[in-house]
Amino acid sequence: MGTDSIATTEAILESISDGVFTVDNDWRITSFNRAAETITGVPREEAVGRLCSEVFRSSMCEGACALRKTLETGKPTIAHGCYIVNSDGERIPASVSTAVLKDKNGNVIGGAETFRDLSELETLRKQISGRYTLGDLVSHSRAMQPVYEMTTSVAKSDITALIQGETGTGKELLARAIHGMSPRAAKPFVAINCAALPDTLLESELFGYKKGAFTGAIQDRQGRFAQAKDGTVFLDEIGEISPALQVRLLRVLQEHTYEPLGSNETRRSEARIIAATHRDLAALVESGDFREDLFYRINVIRIDLPPLRDRKEDLPLLVTHFVERFNRIHNKGITGLSNGANSLLMTHDWPGNVRELENVIERAFVLCNGPQIEIRHLPQELQGPARAPANPAADIGLARRSAEAQSIMKALENNHFNRLAAARELGIHKTTLFRKIKALGLRLP
Known part of the structure; x- marks a missing residue:
């Protein structure tokens, strides 16, 4: 291809509204057009040379990569729906198309992908139908609109959140939606119902234990905080835990550290905590059944889910x-x-x-x-x-x-x-x- 043809191709790619990028056989980005910069919020100079999964953090990157499938089968993908996470941590609905890149001798040298931002189309669809979705939560009620608005803002931060609502209102679904819209979306989401286990078992579930910590502890076991890594830990029915366990949980929130049962080794937790309860925690604080300092730690942002x-x-x-x-x-x-x-x-x-x-x-x-x-x-x-x-x-x-x-x-x-x-x-x-x-x-x- 001549110099003039290459310049013309680059000019076309720069002028179109669809994002376009190419990768080599090591999955490192080799080109990145202006629309790709606009949609992702990632400058070209930062994107080129990086793994495409680091730039896009797409819903397909974990195992259903359309470009990988195309390179394995040789068949292009047309308008496959997904979402990408931009530089601000926002989920962008998109459709992607993929193709194989070959040199003049027919050798595969990488792949190309185009992606289209469907945000405006999705907003219009929801306005027409009067239906709003948040993860698996669906509604067109005015009572739920403040929940959606607050959730979108909360998801962008790492702040501890408290979800309050009656049993069956969808507190875990909302917590999963917050996690899924956050920069931690590709990380683990680990949920535990604090009301389902007695204190001794709950403590070992949360923090893990060392071999010999108690009868039956025949080997080391990771707790939920270790499993979550730098993802999200969802503590459902937090109002049911005892004052003694509340102290240990307060330490995790304040210092981001904990110790497994039977161990003197302090471990660090980078997980975000989302708590939920159907009880009035402020009233439990007044009655002395819930620690005031823990309450203020988890009640930084509160989202109230209305009953049906x-x-x-x-x-x-x-x-x-x-x-x-x-x-x-x-x-x-x-x-x-x-x-x-x-x-x-x-x-x-x-x-x-x-x-x-x-x-x-x-x-x-x-x-x-x-x-x-x-x-x-x-x-x-x-x-x-x-x-x-x-x-x-x-x-x-x-x-x-x-x-x-x-x-x-x-x-x-x-x-x-x-x-x-x-x-x-x-x-x-x-x-x-x-x-x-x-x-x-x-x-x-």
């Missing part, structure tokens, strides 16, 4: 989410729930929150052999007192209540939960709207 009863407008979205998931798991083609079944879900208070809803839908999948989940497939506690096997009039009534509840919630959302404006949109008096909200058992922000 306070965001019932998410029920149809969550039901759709679980139906899609269980169709894949159980290899079924269930289309959704009947109007009567939907109505029962809307009138239930969900003390077990999203986890209870998930269990209800999975149970229904086991029992349902038709195209749609009916009332009879739901647990008896949702159905209330035993009812006749077939009652068309009651089903019509339930369907009417479900449709009415959905119409009211839609009008309220359209008007930012202004009751008077929602009543005008529905063509009813505001007192009638208040009465219907109360009768339908709707919980509003």
Whole structure:
């Protein structure tokens, strides 16, 4: 290829909006265009010569590398979806395409990859659908928007975070989302439920132990902090640990050091800590059941997850989410729930929150052999007192209540939960709207 042709090719690569880079057979970057700099936030002079996995930290780098597959098979990859982590630690949704690079003699000298930033497209998709996702958490409720906004900011830092919420609200899912959006995303995420183990076992689980530390300790064992390395340790139900163990945990937070059971060797922990609880830790501090200094160490940033009863407008979205998931798991083609079944879900208070809803839908999948989940497939506690096997009039009534509840919630959302404006949109008096909200058992922000 002549000098003029090479210059023309470089000019084209510099002018396009897609990121383009090439690697040699040792996976070191040999070229990096201007769009690649813009999308990743990494200057060209810093990228060239480095391993591509160090620059991109992509969701595919851990084992599903599209470029590696292309170099192994000789087949190009077209528009494969993934995300990359930019220099600010932000996850950027992207699509990548790959190809093999050969010299004039046909010898493989490396690979080329183009990638496109899909951030604006993803934002537009979410705005159109009214659906927001955070890891495995899905919502379009106004009550969840502060959670999303705070989580995005918290994920960028290494600050200790406390997630507070009732059992079943998705505290671990939120912790995993924070980890997945953080610069530590490629590092281990290690979770432990502090309420599931007695103190003696919990201490050895967290910090590990040396051989002979207690009866049955026949060999050294790593604890969760050692397993996490410089990733994330998630301490679920931290409000359940004893004062003695709280002291040891405080040391990890303050000094980033700990000692395995039966050892005098001090080890350093670089792991980030995310804690969660369904209890009121401030009240436990007042009663003397939780150390005040530990409370202030973990309560630097607190994220409150609202219960499902306070965001019932998410029920149809969550039901759709679980139906899609269980169709894949159980290899079924269930289309959704009947109007009567939907109505029962809307009138239930969900003390077990999203986890209870998930269990209800999975149970229904086991029992349902038709195209749609009916009332009879739901647990008896949702159905209330035993009812006749077939009652068309009651089903019509339930369907009417479900449709009415959905119409009211839609009008309220359209008007930012202004009751008077929602009543005008529905063509009813505001007192009638208040009465219907109360009768339908709707919980509003």
